[in-house]
Amino acid sequence: MLNRQHIDPGLYRDAMSRYAGHVQLVTTAMEGLRRGVTITAACSVSDNPASVLICLNNTNPKNEIFFRSGIFVLNTLGAHHQGVADAFSGRTSLSDSDRFASARFETLVTGAPVLADALAAFDCRVTDIKEMPTHNVIFGEVAAVRFSEKHPALIYMNRDYHAL
Numbered sequence: 001m002l003n004r005q006h007i008d009p010g011l012y013r014d015a016m017s018r019y020a021g022h023v024q025l026v027t028t029a030m031e032g033l034r035r036g037v038t039i040t041a042a043c044s045v046s047d048n049p050a051s052v053l054i055c056l057n058n059t060n061p062k063n064e065i066f067f068r069s070g071i072f073v074l075n076t077l078g079a080h081h082q083g084v085a086d087a088f089s090g091r092t093s094l095s096d097s098d099r100f101a102s103a104r105f106e107t108l109v110t111g112a113p114v115l116a117d118a119l120a121a122f123d124c125r126v127t128d129i130k131e132m133p134t135h136n137v138i139f140g141e142v143a144a145v146r147f148s149e150k151h152p153a154l155i156y157m158n159r160d161y162h163a164l
Contacts, residue, residue, distance in 0.1 A: 017157070017158055017159050018157065018158060019157070020155050020156070020157040020162075021040030021041070021155065021156050021157070022040065022042075022076060022077075022153055022154070022155060022156075023038060023039075023040060023077045023081075023085050023153075023154040023155065023156050023161070024038070024039050024040065024042045024054075024074055024075060024076055024077060025037070025038055025039075025075040025077055025081075025084060025085065025088055025115055025118070026039055026042070026054050026056070026066070026072055026073065026074055026075070027072065027073045027075065027105075027112055027113040027114070027115075028065055028066050028069045028071055028072045028073070028112050028113075029069065029071070029111055029112050029113060030065050030068060030069035030071075033065060033096075034096060034100055034113055035062060035063070035065045035066065035096060036088045036096070036099055036100065036113065037056060037063065037066075037088055037089075038077075038085045038086075038088040038089035038090075039054060039055065039056070040156050041054065041055035041056075041135070042054045042055070042074055045139060049141050049142075050122075050141065050142035050145070051124075051127065051139060051140060051141045051142060052074050052122050052124060052139075052140055052142065053137055053138065053139050053140070054072065054074060054137075054138050054140070055132075055135045055136070055137050055138075056135060056136055056138065057134060057135055058131065058132075058134065058135055058136045059134060062096075063136075066136075066138060067129060067136060067138070069112070069126075070125060070126045071110040071111065071112045071123075071124065071125055071126065071140075072110075072112055072124050072126065072138065072140055073108075073110070073112040073113060073114050073115075073121055073122065073123050073124065074121070074122040074124065074140070075114065075115040075118040075120075075121050076118055076119040076120040076121070076153075077115075077118065077119065077153075077154040078117075078118075078119045078151035078152060078153060078154055079151065079152040079153065079154050079161075079163035079164075080151060080152075081103075081115075081118075081154055082154060082161050083102065084102055084103045084115070085154060085161065087099045087102040087103075100113065103115055103116070103117075104116040104117070108121070108123040108143070108144040108146060109123050109143040109144040110123050110124070110125060110143055110144075112124075114146065117148050118146075118147075118148060119147060119148060119150075119151060119153065120145065120146070120147040120148075121145065121146045121147070122140070122142045122145055123142065123143050123144040123145070123146075124140025124141060124142050124143060125140060125141050125143055126138055126139070126140050127139045127140060127141050152164060
């Protein structure tokens with residue numbers, strides 16, 4: 001049996017703030033509603049089949065649409081998207097419709113919103129959801145991918161944005 005040590009959540013968050021993460025906008029749609037959230041907890045799972053995973057807070061009732069819709073798009077943000085990242089991060093009091101009005105969105109295969117000028121966009125169908133205490137890990141098989149011109153990436157580290 002493993003000897004588990006409880007780590008204080010605040011201490012853990014402070015340590016993770018030093019972990020540089022690429023800023024992503026994850027979006028979904030269902031029954032005429034759209035939702036988007038700025039995240040850094042996302043990564044590639046496999047290239048065959050092409051798949052990614054995202055982690056979303058499961059205590060926010062607005063995120064329920066991600067757990068029910070069966071689709072999402074992982075939009076990779078560039079340094080020029082800092083305003084979009086803020087709009088969808090909860091740092092502002094914008095409504096969902098105002099958030100989506102802050103940029104141009106299209107669709108690819110699944111119907112989930114795709115940021116038109118995302119550095120890369122991965123249009124996904126949900127294949128599995130793993131429930132954790134505070135977050136759900138959502139796995140998606142990539143149904144379509146699109147990328148734009150190369151621009152500096154938007155990175156989040158030390159609780160602030162940086163360009164790389």
